[in-house]
Amino acid sequence: MVMKVHGSVFSTAAMRVLIALHEKDLEFEFVPVDMRAGEHKKEHFLALNPFGQVPAFEDGDLKLFESRAITQYIAHVYNDKGTPLVCEGKPMATVGVWMEVEAHQFDPVASKLQWELVYKSMFGMATDAAVVEENEAKLAKVLDIYEARLSQSKYLGCDCFTLADLHHLPGLTNLMGTPVKKMFDARPKVSAWVADIMARPALAKVLAMRNQQ
Amino acid sequence: MAAPVKVYGPPLSTAVSRVLACLHEKDVEFQLVPVNMAQGEHKKPDYLKIQPFGQVPAFQDESITIFESRAICRYICDKYADKGNKNLYSTNPLVKASIEQWLEAESQSYNPPSSALVFQLAFAPLMNIKQDEELIKLNDQKLLKVLDIYDQRLESSRFLAGDEFTLADLSHLPNTHYLVSVGNRGEAFSSRKNVGRWWNEISSRDSWKKVVEMQKSK
Numbered sequence: 337m338v339m340k341v342h343g344s345v346f347s348t349a350a351m352r353v354l355i356a357l358h359e360k361d362l363e364f365e366f367v368p369v370d371m372r373a374g375e376h377k378k379e380h381f382l383a384l385n386p387f388g389q390v391p392a393f394e395d396g397d398l399k400l401f402e403s404r405a406i407t408q409y410i411a412h413v414y415n416d417k418g419t420p421l422v423c424e425g426k427p428m429a430t431v432g433v434w435m436e437v438e439a440h441q442f443d444p445v446a447s448k449l450q451w452e453l454v455y456k457s458m459f460g461m462a463t464d465a466a467v468v469e470e471n472e473a474k475l476a477k478v479l480d481i482y483e484a485r486l487s488q489s490k491y492l493g494c495d496c497f498t499l500a501d502l503h504h505l506p507g508l509t510n511l512m513g514t515p516v517k518k519m520f521d522a523r524p525k526v527s528a529w530v531a532d533i534m535a536r537p538a539l540a541k542v543l544a545m546r547n548q549q
Numbered sequence: 550m551a552a553p554v555k556v557y558g559p560p561l562s563t564a565v566s567r568v569l570a571c572l573h574e575k576d577v578e579f580q581l582v583p584v585n586m587a588q589g590e591h592k593k594p595d596y597l598k599i600q601p602f603g604q605v606p607a608f609q610d611e612s613i614t615i616f617e618s619r620a621i622c623r624y625i626c627d628k629y630a631d632k633g634n635k636n637l638y639s640t641n642p643l644v645k646a647s648i649e650q651w652l653e654a655e656s657q658s659y660n661p662p663s664s665a666l667v668f669q670l671a672f673a674p675l676m677n678i679k680q681d682e683e684l685i686k687l688n689d690q691k692l693l694k695v696l697d698i699y700d701q702r703l704e705s706s707r708f709l710a711g712d713e714f715t716l717a718d719l720s721h722l723p724n725t726h727y728l729v730s731v732g733n734r735g736e737a738f739s740s741r742k743n744v745g746r747w748w749n750e751i752s753s754r755d756s757w758k759k760v761v762e763m764q765k766s767k
Contacts, residue, residue: 404649
């Protein structure tokens with residue numbers, strides 16, 4: 337039985353899982369969830385994710401939600417397939433740290449900026465300049481720390497590409513299409529890291545899925 | 550004999566207490582290194598070397614220095630897999646997947662509203678900061694929605710990830726303790742049958758009682 341991902345190709349969380357599956361060259365079935373129609377809040381979807389959020393994931397009898405739990409499952413259980421997305425032993429400790437940094441320091445700020453600069457206009461709502469300014473200031477501090485980190489390490493977690501980097505890709509894809517791009521461009525190590533990870537074929541495959549929708 | 554691991558930060562910090570609870574569950578000896586936050590020690594260059602975001606906790610084990618409380622907990626459970634509570638972060642991939650799911654749920658859905666409420670209700674008054682009533686109301690609503698989902702889950706499961714107490718449950722202890730003891734939010738938990746049962750059980754664990762004692766004495 338093939339793995340299933342329930343979600344929307346435009347959801348950053350669903351993208352996180354799709355990128356991981358492509359990195360590992362794993363076969364899966366993508367089951368679109370019509371969020372505009374509120375499908376994610378209906379009974380049959382709540383059975384997969386009681387929080388009513390995408391993505392939801394199935395591998396045989398195993399059902400999972402929370403994109404970062406799903407990517408970790410995929411990375412560990414299919415460790416020998418495709419790109420290694422975690423490390424063994426000591427470097428994994430640091431990979432774990434930067435996975436949490438993405439979740440707690442980068443994502444909350446990046447999400448607010450994406451909401452203001454990307455999603456609101458899709459829904460005919462006006463951008464709140466004050467919120468943008470506040471979150472750009474927060475992002476600047478985070479990116480300064482990333483710049484220092486990437487001066488000591490080729491990728492965030494260790495010397496290879498791991499989930500710590502991958503988890504940033506959906507947010508980066510959105511933000512690099514907005515004026516926030518200049519904040520990444522202004523920091524040489526960050527800029528090089530962004531260019532490197534966004535050039536990965538797995539991301540291109542997921543973006544191609546978007547263009548087909 | 551290896552030196553005890555080091556935890557930097559005050560036990561009163563929710564994130565620090567998350568790590569302390571894990572260390573007690575795993576029977577891992579540790580040394581608590583004070584960080585004088587009132588004097589801004591956590592924002593000074595020496596501390597920023599070990600935690601660049603200027604937050605507590607930070608953690609050292611032999612030559613490794615790490616931060617982010619949930620990453621520290623995972624590290625402790627991986628490195629000391631054979632010590633203390635072996636079910637805390639199971640090595641079985643299917644069980645671990647469920648633990649990770651609920652640990653992420655805590656991190657993404659429970660932590661934001663509960664942290665905001667802990668700050669507003671427990672810490673703001675001590676810091677002479679005016680409480681933001683709108684923020685309290687908004688986060689109370691969010692918290693109750695999450696607790697409804699938890700109550701449904703805990704109807705068919707003794708703990709969040711399954712039959713055993715795991716890192717997923719442990720991660721909820723710090724914020725919930727403040728909400729119930731100082732934040733006057735006990736009723737939100739006790740009025741929900743399964744959540745009430747679950748909270749009583751996890752907060753009665755010896756490991757958590759030890760952490761609460763440490764919080765009282767600092």
